[in-house]
Amino acid sequence: MRNPVVVGVAASSQSSLEAVDWASDEAWLRDAPLRLVHAWFGEAAHAPAGQETRLSKDAGAGLLEAARDRALARRPGLAVATELVNDHPRQALAAAAADALLVVLGTRGSGGFPRLLLGSTSLQTAAHAACPVVVVRPCEAGTGTGGKAGTGGGVLVGVRGRGRDDEVLAYAFDTARRRGLPLHAVHAWAYPLVTGPDHDLPLVYEETDIADEHERLLAEVLAGRRAEYPEVTVTTTAVRSNAARELVAGSQSHQLVVVGRHGEPHGPLGRLGSTSQAVVQHAGCPVVVVPA
Known part of the structure; x- marks a missing residue:
């Protein structure tokens, strides 16, 4: 059986x-x-004592049908399956991601800030899923769907340039081809923080030479x-510049941002990493987080 696109x-x-619309198009x-997945365990329901489980389950079934x-x-004609899961959303989505092409989620749980995702199931899934995760928010650059370019932008991809870009670039190029969109690759760099022996100040760099070196690196990648x-x-x-700053700014004029998941499992931000977390939280269009 073909691997599905899963949407929470x-x-x-x-x-x-x-998220359902974006996943249907993808x-x-x-x-x-x-595959439409709803985890109903723990959902609040205003019901008489003893009937919470039944009504929560029935409400979930209704959401899936709609x-x-x-x-x-x-x-029309799309193969669609539904799955009503007696589990918490994070666990249900982690299980669904095991055999998925990708998982698509909305930005529920914004904590009262409509353009900021705070500690949500979406963030946790993006940090740990075994497949790419798409976090969908309204796209300001164009339609972002249906395989046609909107009124502006295309696919924006962040490139590290240090040997960990293969999966990210494969996804970005394939998506641009499928959707008939242009691709813009961004590589942000900074001066290396190196000091010489017996020197208190950083070594002096020629910015033009370093910029040329990074241009060549991006072209090679x-x-x-x-x-x-x-x-x-x-x-x-x-x-x-700062990679997160450039990608968030670019998201305002693109239909999709693709970033890699480069964090360490036991790091302060988990597997998501600081750049991908910032982009997911602040971008102005859908963001794909690709395990690297």
């Missing part, structure tokens, strides 16, 4: 509906089945994928 269906919210573009109808109305996907229009930026 939460209690009725705009972000959950947008499944259609990839000729993959769509989401299925929405997906089929958007993409992209060369193989450009040859593999000649139909994708590629532009690049190598800039002395």
Whole structure:
């Protein structure tokens, strides 16, 4: 059986509906089945004592049926399955990710800040899932769906340039090809923090030379994928800046941002890493976090 595109269906919210729409389009573009997952365990329900479980389960079944109808109305003929899980959302999504092409989530749990994701199931899933995770928020650059470019931008991808970009670039180029979008690759760099012996100040660098070196590095990293996907229009930026700042700024004029998950399992931010976490929290369009 083909691996599915999995979408988490939460209690009725705009972000959950947008996630269903995005996942339906992605499944259609990839000729993959769509699996709608709702975890109902622990959902609050205003019900007489003893009936909470039944009503929570029934409400979840209703959400899944409505989401299925929405997906089929958007993409008639799409293979759609539903899964009502007696578990907490994080555990249910982790299990669903084991055999998924990708997991798609909305931004439920914003903590009262409509453009900021705080400690949500989406963040946890992006940090730990075995497959790419898409966090969907309203796309300001264009439609972002249906395989056609919107009124602005395309796919924006962050490039580290240190040998850990293969999975990220493969996803970004493939998505740009499937959706008929241009690709813009951003590589942010900083001066190395090195001091010489018996020196209290950093060594002096020639910014032009270092900038040229990073331009060459970016070109080398992209060369193989450009040859593999000649139909994708590629532009690049190598800039002395903070990677998260550049990607968040670029998200305002693109339809999708692709970042790698480069954090350490026991680091302060977990596997998500500081750059990908900042982009997921602050981007102005959907973000894909790819395990690297």
